Amino acid sequence: MDTVSEQWRQDLDLIIDAAREAGEIAHGFFGASPEVWWKNEGKSPVSAADFAANDRLQSLLLKARPNYGWLSEETDDDTARLTMDTLFVVDPIDGTRAFLNGEKTWCVSVAVVHRGSPVAGVLVAPALKEEFSAVAGGPAFKNGAPVSVTSGRNGSELVIAADEALVKRFDPTFRSDVRRVRHVPSLAYRLAMIADGRIDGTVVKRDSHDWDLAAADLILDRAGGCLTDLASNRLTYNRESVSHEMLVAGAPHAVGSLLPQLHP
Template sequence: MDDPAARSKWQDDLDLIIEAARQAGEVAFSYFGQAPEVWWKNEGSSPVSAADFAANDRLRDILMKARPHYGWLSEETDDDPDRLARETVFVIDPIDGTRAFINGEKTWCVSVAVVHQGRPVAGVLVAPALEEEFWASAEGPSFKNGMPIRVSGGDGSELLIAADESLIKKFDSPFRERVRRIRHVPSLAYRLAMVADSRIDGTVVKRDSHDWDLAAADLILERAGGRLADLDNRPLTYNRKSVNREVLVAGAEHAISSLLPRLLGGTAG
């Protein structure tokens, strides 16, 4: 990753996925507010719309034509174990925040990452309804609409986080008084982007998130000075056989150092 050829390669991949995500965003946005057909998967617990499939098709057409030797992992494509043998993989969520999308809420995004040897090296989130784009590569800063972004510094007084109210109620009283909770944002990728953009200090991710929810936003957060970690305080490795995750914590360092000990205390159900 330190040689110029590698740096050039990831920038080329970033340029590719930004363009692909923009096109997929245009496809998805054409369905937004138009009551697209919706189906339910995972025993009726998770919605998927015609817009998800259409955006997924556009992404696959562009990306796999450009990089046919890469693996492919997408929420809306049947998983092919061939990806496990690939050193570099696209990790895709054509619409992260489908519930928001079908309810006419603007906080949804197209999430595209390039993962190399288990870690994201290029990532982009395109939120067409909000006219926002976030992106990063492994060797540069994170950007929102072309401007560099950084996580919050924190002054030790208030901690602004995205987390279930039931979880916050389990925190010790002195800490709970410092915490202010934001209104729920259905898109996990967008919540992580909010941390990267210093709009919130951190978030707790409940178990059963998936790699496609996380990979692009993980890199954007990292290059903005924050972290996404498991409860052992380790970074995530991607392109494993299992794409499901246990409880995670994300934030600026001051938020993680405050949240992690309390989550380890058994408060993260």
């Protein structure tokens, strides 16, 4: 077993333990009307649960890996991360709106990113008692069992999560074979739904961020799927800008079907 692989496995164990602890903290606020503030000019909520989970993750992870960088939705960005080969990319609660509305589809998302690519990732969804994880070169797991994306059987409908207005712009013939699922506010959890085969794919609106995507991207990749931009390029993380344009994710058959529908 090579040293690098062992390093990422040890990092995976570390972030799983930390994400579980953060998940327990966040779950303690779930359904208890935590204090809420608004950011991004009043467009995005952030709660006391987000900050509490973030503080625990930052304390546990940077104490264990003081030489790693840090990027979190709930921490002021420090450009020193750009000088780091390896960093933690964290969303303490992905799906805060769902969390505040009493919906269970939220999760703690933690990734280790090395030279622009995720090498270890975990999603912990305490309210659902679900946990997804993967390490570079290994399989993707849900609650300890391997998962994989759909195979695209001939004649079956394409099950996707996408904005209704966007789907209406698809070619009518293609659209007749598409079934939309109910919107899932947590982008990370939506990608996990592709990884375990519940849906075939999704379209991600512009302005998603590294912390929404990094852990779920690796889990989806190791489950046999992919996340790309509209030019079929895989994502690079830890750039100066951490936001992304429109993306498509899914099993290979779904991505291949969706991409032509998304070009002008």
